[in-house]
Amino acid sequence: EQRNRVVFLGAGGVGKSSILKRFLFSTYSDSYQETVEDLYCREYVIQGSDIRVDFLDTAGKLVFPAMQRLSITTAHAFILVYAVTNQNTFEEVKRLWEMIKEVRSNYEDIPCVIVGNKIDLEDNRQVEKFDALNWVYNESNCGAFIEVSAKNDECILEVFKLLMEKAKNPRAKI
Numbered sequence: 001e002q003r004n005r006v007v008f009l010g011a012g013g014v015g016k017s018s019i020l021k022r023f024l025f026s027t028y029s030d031s032y033q034e035t036v037e038d039l040y041c042r043e044y045v046i047q048g049s050d051i052r053v054d055f056l057d058t059a060g061k062l063v064f065p066a067m068q069r070l071s072i073t074t075a076h077a078f079i080l081v082y083a084v085t086n087q088n089t090f091e092e093v094k095r096l097w098e099m100i101k102e103v104r105s106n107y108e109d110i111p112c113v114i115v116g117n118k119i120d121l122e123d124n125r126q127v128e129k130f131d132a133l134n135w136v137y138n139e140s141n142c143g144a145f146i147e148v149s150a151k152n153d154e155c156i157l158e159v160f161k162l163l164m165e166k167a168k169n170p171r172a173k174i
């Protein structure tokens with residue numbers, strides 16, 4: 001049986017855990033609980049085959065840089081998250097992508113989705129959708145892009161649909 005590891009990366013507080021919990025448990029909380037590292041294992045039947053997916057939820061890099069590097073090494077797919085309300089977290093996604101390129105020679109074959117979270121806070125937006133789209137599709141060519149709100153359950157399912165689309169690439173290992 002094949003095991004596939006989907007790794008969530010991004011600055012602390014952008015909503016990685018919230019997106020994952022929305023998707024897996026249909027829950028959301030406004031209180032912030034910092035993650036060290038959590039692994040959630042699920043089994044799906046996709047087009048007749050049993051697929052095992054391990055979702056790895058990580059901490060922000062400043063706390064555990066070695067763990068972050070290891071999580072990049074072991075990933076079959078990436079979900080890179082920033083908050084549209086914080087430009088620094090978008091810069092962190094760019095930095096993470098550079099790190100992925102450095103660590104994984106086959107990075108072009110690894111499914112990756114870039115997620116801009118917290119669009120319910122439109123009044124506090126710092127990262128324009130146009131700029132994010134431009135970086136994802138024109139500059140980095142690193143994957144698919146979507147804006148979401150874990151709080152309002154907006155487009156959360158789409159994140160995982162996009163990842164599945166990317167994974168259809170025969171060279172992807174998921």
Ligand code: GDP
Binds near residue numbers: 012029121
């Ligand atoms: P992580 O550190 O990336 O895992 O971030 P968390 O999922 O723990 O979320 C950090 C904080 O942001 C928590 O207080 C969440 O309730 C809040 N949060 C997460 N997603 C959203 C969202 O879509 N909108 C808003 N307004 N807050 C969010």
Ligand code: MG
Binds near residue numbers: 018
């Ligand atoms: Mg977390």
